[in-house]
Amino acid sequence: MNYRHAFHAGNFADCMKHALLVALLRGLTRKPAPFFVLETHAGAGHYDLASEAALRGNEAAGGIMRLLDRSCGTRAPVDHTSAGEAASTVPDPALAAAIDRPPAGDTASAEPDPGLAAVVDRPPAGDAAFAAPDPALAEYLSLVDRSGLYPGSPELIRALLRPDDRLACCELHPDEHTALRRLFRDDRQVAVHRRDGWEALKALLPPVQKRGLVFIDPPYENPDEFRHLADGLALARSRFPTGVLAAWYPIKHRAPVRAFFAGLRPRDVIAAELLLRAPLDPTRLNGCGLLVVNPPYQFEQLAETILRALLPLLGNGEAGEAATVTRLADE
């Protein structure tokens, strides 16, 4: 296990994954009944963007730093000098206000969230870079700590739990596990396990709450990871048929993704993808996707709005860039 997320924290893939994760959780909080979240590959919980690891590849410069710069003229205090990072510093008052807001409260409602409804009803954002940011990103950005500590998925999920909701995180790497345990020390709503996330799909599902989210974010270190993912999704579906399942995947080139889709049972499955360029060079992370089984009400439209808002902020206008949400078709 060589993968350490600190080297990649806050990159464009994290922004895409985490903005969609926040929208999924908002979907779950629409109903008052408590929910359970299982995160199979949790990481350390949050990441210091000024650490040596984070600065080595400076990936956050093309991700969250750029998003904050371009969308609200707000920069976390991390030095980054790479070319192409020159950003608009014109603050967007609406988003700046959203960022200054405390994390969303605990109140649940069975009614559609009026904020989300407004976003869903609006036409997608235009293509121009540096355009005013879409409010669809506001909640995610409001959860990003501008002091330079980037929240990983466990911290984002935790911020959106209501008092009766629960989170279980699995992490195998000893250092990441220790950091995560420390982060959630004394938190009775969060259980941190040092266990194999794939095995946890069997051990921890179905949850007593009978509703919730399984979030799967493996490191794709070994070539079998897509196969593990397809098997894991099938297992999670059989044990928790009503659960929302979300799995992040890299897009380097198309062939592995096509093969992965072909091995899935496509019923009620969508793929939300952000491509920074055509996926032709298999040595580069050209884009990424989030596969969602049983997406919450209106998530499909909301995901499209979020991706269309992200693309002009994170992309460089390269050939083949795209933001798409597609529904996998039944055979």
Ligand SMILES: C[S@@+](CC[C@H](N)C(=O)[O-])C[C@H]1O[C@@H](n2cnc3c(N)ncnc32)[C@H](O)[C@@H]1O
């Ligand atoms: C992509 S990172 C997770 C990032 C995190 N989900 C986030 O968005 O902040 C993947 C993590 O999975 C851990 N990992 C790898 N194999 C695992 C396994 N079989 N079970 C649990 N964790 C695993 C790695 O140590 C790494 O921290």
